[in-house]
Amino acid sequence: MERKQLEPAAPRSGLSECAAAGDRLADIQQTDLPSLIAFFGAFWESYASDAVHGRVTPLDKSRILDALLGNPLPEGPMDAEQLLDQVRSMLAQETVKTRHPMFLGYVTPPALEIAALGEALAAVVNQNVAFATLSPLGTALEATVVRWLGEIVGYPQTCGGILTSGGSNANLYGLAAARYQLFGFRGAVDGNYADSRRLRIYCSEQTHHSVDKAAILLGLGTDGIRRIPVDRDHRVRVDLLRTAIEQDIETDVALPMVIVGNAGTRLCCAYDDLTSLREIADEYRLWLHVDAAYGGFLRIAEKPPCGAEAVYLADSVVLDPHKLLFVPFDCGSLLVRHPRHLSDCFGAEGEYNEMRPSGPLHDYANFGMQLGRSMKALKVWLALKRYGRATYSAEFTRLLRIAAHLTRRVDTDPRFERMGPAGGTAICFRWCESRCLREDELDRLNSIIRRTLVRRGAAFVDEVVLDGKTGFRLCMTNFNTDSGDVDRLLEGIASLASSLSRSGDWNREPT
C-alpha cells in the first residue's frame, strides 16, 4: 500500500494496429457471424471424435502456453480467421481430454453434447436469471430444474433451491442458511456477533475441504469446525459426534449450529448414517446439511450404495449437475426443504424490492449472492428432457458395476492393495507387489507411476494419501469408460511398475 507504487501503468503505443475509423464494434461482429457459426460446427464435430482417442493430457512445456502468458493487451483488432485458427490449435492440442475413456481424475465427468448445446444457446440469448422480469423463461426453467433435482434426492415438490457455480458455493449457501435458521434476521444485522458464543459446525474427518473454505468466508474460522473421526467405512462416528455436541453445550463456549453429513465423501464415496444424523439434529435442534454433490445422484441407481437413500432427510442438500448429470462447468445446486430457507437468508431488504414479481416466478437474486446470473438451468433441463431419469439410472448402475469390477480386480490381485472402503464410484488402491521396498519407497513408486501415466498422456488419475500410504484414486464417473478400459489401466500400472522397478531409475529421480 506504499504510495510510490501507485502510478498508473503507462499506456503502450500500438497505433499502427488500431481499428480503422468507422469500424464500429457492432458492425464488425455482424460480419463475423457466418464464419463463427461454421467454425463452431466444424470444431465441435472434430473434437467430439478426436478427443476420445490419443493422449489424455497435453504435452508438457508447451510453446502455446508460453506465448499466451507473454501476450500484452491487444491494441487493435485481430483478423477473425487468424484468431479462429489459433483457437482451434489451442483447444485441440492444449486441453485435458475430459471425455477420453481414460480420464478418471477427480469427479470431473465429461459433458453431454446436448448440455453443451444448452450452454451455447444460453450464451447466445444472454439472459439475466437473477430477476424474473429480466428472464421469465430462465426463472421458470430454473424453478422446474430445482424441483426435478429435489425429486432425485427424494424431496417433496414444495422444496426450493438454486443453481450455483458448484459444490463449494452450495456448501457455503447451506451453512449460511443454517446460520440464518439459528439467528434469524438478527444475524443479518448483527452478523456472527449476534451471540457471544462462537458458532460450531460438526462434520466428519472425511468432509470436503470446501466446508473449511466456507467456514473461513462466513467468518466462523476453521476453529469453528469440529471434525469427528470416522469408522473403518469412512462414516462419521455417531457416538463421538454426540459427545462433541454435548461437550460444547456443557462448556457453553460454542453454540452448535449445523451438522454436515456426507453422501459420497470425496475420497471413497462413503455415506454417513444420515438417519442417525437426523435424529441427533432433531434432538439438539440443529440444521442438517448434506454434501451429496455426486453421491446424491447414485440414489436413483438400480442398487444405490448403502446409505444413499436417506439423503432426503437433510434440511439442505448439495447436488452438482456438473458432476453426475454430465452438464458442463459451472453447475452445482443447493436444495432446501422450503424455498424460504434460502430467500429469508439471501433476500435482503434492498433496492430491488420493487422488482419482486407476483405469481409463481420468484427472483433468484433473493436465493443467493448473484445479481447477474446466466441461464444455467437450460443445460440441465435439456439433459434431463433428452435422457430422462431412466437413462441416468441405467448409466449410474453401469458405473457402479464398473467400480465393483475394479474393486474385485484389485481385491483378488495380490499385486494391488485396496485403500479405504469401496461401494461407490470412487476406488482408492495402490501397487504393492515390490515387497522388497520400504513403505516410503512404495509410496514414491506409486506416485511416480501415476505421474508417468499422466505425463505420457496414457490416463488421468489422481494421487491419494490415505492412512499415510500413497496410491491412486479412480473415479468411475465417465460415461465413455467401460470395464475394458479399467483392465487396461491396471495392466498399464503393473507394466510400468515392473519396468520402473527393474531399471531402478525411478528411485533416483527428483520428486
Add this chain to the structure above:
Amino acid sequence: MERKQLEPAAPRSGLSECAAAGDRLADIQQTDLPSLIAFFGAFWESYASDAVHGRVTPLDKSRILDALLGNPLPEGPMDAEQLLDQVRSMLAQETVKTRHPMFLGYVTPPALEIAALGEALAAVVNQNVAFATLSPLGTALEATVVRWLGEIVGYPQTCGGILTSGGSNANLYGLAAARYQLFGFRGAVDGNYADSRRLRIYCSEQTHHSVDKAAILLGLGTDGIRRIPVDRDHRVRVDLLRTAIEQDIETDVALPMVIVGNAGTRLCCAYDDLTSLREIADEYRLWLHVDAAYGGFLRIAEKPPCGAEAVYLADSVVLDPHKLLFVPFDCGSLLVRHPRHLSDCFGAEGEYNEMRPSGPLHDYANFGMQLGRSMKALKVWLALKRYGRATYSAEFTRLLRIAAHLTRRVDTDPRFERMGPAGGTAICFRWCESRCLREDELDRLNSIIRRTLVRRGAAFVDEVVLDGKTGFRLCMTNFNTDSGDVDRLLEGIASLASSLSRSGDWNREPT
C-alpha cells in the same frame, strides 16, 4: 424439521416411456451430435437477425411458461427433434431480447458473438480451471486475461486476480481479502472472533446492494456497514467519511477494516474521489476496495468520466467483463495489486496441496471459493483479441456520446426533468409535464408509462426512485443502440404520457 414430513417422495411410474434396453447414454449422445450442430448454427443465425427487431420483451401470460412449471421429472428419453423444436420456440418467443437496440435496462449489455462462441467452445472442451494440472490452457488464459483487465484499470503487470460469477462475488472477495489483510491467518482460524471489536466497512449511500449481501455472508452483518452520505454529484462526502472512521476509533467499539469506493455507482454512474479515499485509507491503514464493475472500463474511453482515471489507486477492484466487455453471463472479476492478496486469503492448507504446480501457472482454487471452474477466460480472451483495446475505446466513447445526447435532450426539453447527476452511461430522468398532477400522481404516471413500455415490448427501461421521486433509468451500455433510438424512446414516453393523461384511465388502474 418435524419428523413426519420426512418421508421420501414416492417414485412415479412411467415405465412405458423408459429407454429401450441397451440405449446407453454415450451411444444416444453420439447419434445426436449432427442434429445438435445443425440446430445450433441455424438458431444462432436466426436469433441474431430476429432479436434486434420486434418486441423487446415476451408476451405476458405465456402458455409455454405455465406448461414448463407443471412439468414432472421426465422418466424416459424425449425424441431429440421434438425437444429441439420446443427449445427453438421457447428461446425465440420467451426471452427478453438483450441485444435489441431498445433494451436499455440495468447494466445488462448484449453479448458479442465471438464471446458467445468462447462460451460454447468452453462447454465442448469442459475443462476444470480450478487446478493447473486439470487445465493448463484455461489457467494460462485466465492469468493472461486477468493481466489485461489489470491493464485496463491501470494496475501494474504484476497484479493478480480471478474471474468470478459477477460483481457481487467480486465485492465479496474484495471484502474477504480486506479482512485477511487485517487479521492475517489468525482470521482464517478464529474468524470474526479474532478481535473483540466488530469489523467496520465504510461506503457511500450510493454503494451497490451487493456490499450488504457480502457483509451479511461474511458474518459482519449490515450493522457492520457505515453508509456515508453523498454530495449533489453522488460522490461520497469525504469529510463525513473521515469523521465516521475517527468516531469508531475513538469509541473503540468497531475496528475499521475497509473503505469501499465507487467507480460508477449503480444508479447514476458517479465516481467517488478515489484520490482522497486513498489518502484516508493510507492514513488509517485501511484496505481500499473499489467497485468499478462497469465504470472501470470507461477509463479507456477517449474522454473518461471525471474520476475514472484513479481506479488504479485501489487495493482491490471489481471489473465485470459481462458488463462492458460484452461477454455473456457469468463473468465478473476481482483484481488485486498482488496475487498473494487473494491466495493468502483463499489458498487454505487443504488436501489439494499436492497439486500445487511449479512454474508460472497457479491453481485458481487458491484464489477463490470454487474447486470446479469453467473456462470463463476463453470468451474474454477472444473478445479482447478480436476487437482490441482501440475498438472498445471507440465504443465506450460512442456510448458516452449517446448518454451526453440523452442528457442534453432531457435538460433542454421542459417536459422532462433530470434526476441525479450525469456524466457516465447511466441517466435518470422523469416525465414532468403534466404539472397539474400532484407529486404522487406524477410518480404513478411515470411508473405506469414505464410498465406500459415494457409490457408492450416497445423498450426495456428501469424504474428508479431518487430523492423520493419516481422516474426512468436508461443505461447506455448497448452497442446496438444509437442516438436515434434514444430520440424515439423519448418521443414514445411523451406520446404515452399525453394519451394516458388525456384518458385519465391510468389513475384508476391498480398499481
